[in-house]
Amino acid sequence: MNDLTTLVDWSRAQFALTAMYHWLFVPLTLGLSVIVAIMESIYFKNRDPRWLATTKFWMTIFGINFAMGVATGIILEFEFGTNWSNYSWFVGDIFGAPLAIEGLLAFFMEATFIAVMFFGWKKVSPRFHLASTWLTAIGASLSALWILVANSWMQYPVGMEFNPDDMRNVMNDFWALVLSPVAINKFFHSVLSGWTLAGVFVIGVSAWMLLKKRNVAMAVRSIKVAGWVGIAGILATLATGDGSAKVVSEVQPMKLAAMEGLYKGSCGQAIVGVGILNPDKQVGDDQEPYIFDISIPYGLSVLAEGDPDAFVPGVEDILAGIELTPEGDTIKGDSYAQRIERGKAAHDALRRFDVAKSQGDENAMQQARADLDKDFKYFGYGYFDSPQEAVPDIPMTFYSFHIMVILGGYFLLFYIVVLLLVYKKRNFVERNKWLHYIAIISIPLVWICSEAGWVVAEVGRQPWVIEGLMPARAAISNIPASSVIVTFTLFAVIFTGLLIAEISIMTKYISRKSQENID
Secondary structure, eight states, X not given: OHHHHHHHHHHHHXXXXXXXXXXXXXXXXXXXXXXXXXXXXXXXXXXXXXXHHHHHHHHHXXXXXXXXXXXXXXXXXXHHHHTOHHXXXXXXXXXXXXXXXXXXXXXXXXXXXXXXXXXXXXXSOHHHHHHHHHHHHHHHHHHHHHHHHHHHHHHSOOSEEEETTTTEEEESXXXXXXTOHHHHHHHHHHHHHHHHHHHHHHHHHHHHHHHHTSSHHHHHHHHHHHHHHHHHHHHHHHHHHHHHHHHHHHHOHHHHHHHHTOSSOEETOOEEEEEEEOTTOOTTSOSOSEEEEEEETTHHHHHHHSOTTOEEOOHXXXXXXXXXXXXXXXXXXOOHHHHHHHHHHHHHHHHHHHHHHHHTOHHHHHHXXXXXXXXXXXXXXXXXXXXGGGOOOXXXXXXXXXXXXXXXXXXXXXXXXXXXXXXXXXXXXXXXHHHHHHHHHHHHHHHHHHXXXXXXXXXXXXXXXXXXXEEHHHHSOSOOHHHHHHHHHHHHHHHHHHHHHHHHHHHHHHHHHHTSOOO
């Protein structure tokens, strides 16, 4: 058992390492592609060579980042086969479909038009080049769409049925995957948060140029474009975040409870604005969940249900299968102990089906299939021995969620202030150096905010690889834990080297190019 735990932990750690490094590059690609496309559109309209120089400057930075994102993304997809082969076998027919579409359609589209975007300035017409730049940006978002559809299915598995003959899940409704509320909210929330991140990045780099008094006019132009893209991104991110919370409350209530450190829910549930969790708090004890908190009355009920009087269940309520009506009436559903019992019954039915099939006993196969269908919705719970195993890491989920929310509010204020000051046109460069320093400091903060969002999404659904269907312990490959530790170490070194290389190349390019007269 200890060997299994070690293998699961290291496999999760390796995938998390790869995913978090990959996400350092992806949102900048998503947002910067749009900013570059807008800049080129302005150049196409006014044919001002200064806008052409500005476009090419940011386009080169986009290209550096794009290459790094591709390198980490390819490794991420290979890990499904190397470290998570049981998962790939169990649901590969479903999960593989959106990834195949991403590779054949979206990534091919990106790869085609990005070549025209970089090398076609004097080889194609300005109109076709502009179209290629926009199609590159659209291709990047489409690439994100199919990957996020696949990830959303893991959070909310729909459009599928289990085939006991092959011991695999198969897709029976493709559009249920694509149009699930989780997929729609996750796509817009993730892509538009990339606009927010890229806007901060461009403003921060431009602020550095203003402090150095290099290409001042270009820096101001860049801040204006990035400011509008960024504020559109943060407003849409906040709106889709609200939608995501409502979807999570419906399909992943345990994640929502972990996000708030909520052990026992109530009608008219408050939401914690700022808080410190009690590290000694355990599920089922009588200790207070917070050492300190500032809460907003009725906030979580409004966020989750849109109703200030709605009941929001806590971790202990969910484990017990308890819900409440607004009138205070108790509704008792299946507790996690009952789900585990029914999950184990589903496992037993599947074993009986396999034995009956090998013996050619059709009646026994039909009976086992009926028993399996009755309890299959709790199939994943059959891998647990106690309900507490289904509780995610509450502190990590709680703090990541609140870091994300607090920084999201900060960036809304940041964009408002930047746009107000940059359009005052009264010594913006000289009188607002404090804002320039804040903009530079905000560059790492926006990445922290972005990564925190993914920590919430992924840690908050643990221990599930597929919500309710397959926990991590059942999804891993049968390989030595030592092999995963070795590859984890290698990937950590390689990815860190790639990140250092990107930062070095970018900073050298920005420093060198900023000394040229682009204005």
